[in-house]
Amino acid sequence: MAEVPVTGGTASGPGRILVTVYAIFAVAACSRSAVQIATEFDHARLAYLLSAFAAVVYVVATVALTRRGRRWHQVAVAACATELVGVLAVGTASVLDSDAFPDQAVWSTYGSGYLFIPVILPIVGLLWLRRTRAAIR
Secondary structure, eight states: OOOOOOSSOTTSTTHHHHHHHHHHHHHHHHHHHHHHHHHHTTTOHHHHHHHHHHHHHHHHHHHHHHSOSHHHHHHHHHHHHHHHHHHHHHHHHHHHOGGGOSSOOTTGGGGGGGTTHHHHHHHHHHHHHHHHGGGGO
C-alpha cells in the first residue's frame, strides 16, 4: 500500500472520509436506537440496547478521530477495537441465536442491514490509525 502523506492528523486527507462515515453512523445509530427504545423497547430489548451501545461507540470514535494528540489517538483505537469486537460478537450471536434478535441491531449479522459497513469500518479505522500514528508523536 502506498504511503499517504499525513500532515494534519487522523481527520485530514483521506481521514476526512473515515470521519464522515463514522459521523453518519453515529447519527443513524443514535436516531434509530432512540426511536426503537422509545416506541418498541419490549419487542427486542437486547437488539435495541446493543444498537444504543453501538451509537455511543460511533460517537466516541467520531470525536476521537477529529482530535489531535496521543490520548485522543488511544481513545480512537479503543473505540475502533471495541466496535470490531462488538460487531464480531453480536454478529456471531445473532447468527447462532436468531431468536434473541427478533429485530436488527446495527451489528447483528455483522452489519448486513448496513451493507456490512459496520464490520469493515473498524478495520479501516484501525488501519488508518496505525498509518497516522507517526503524526501524533
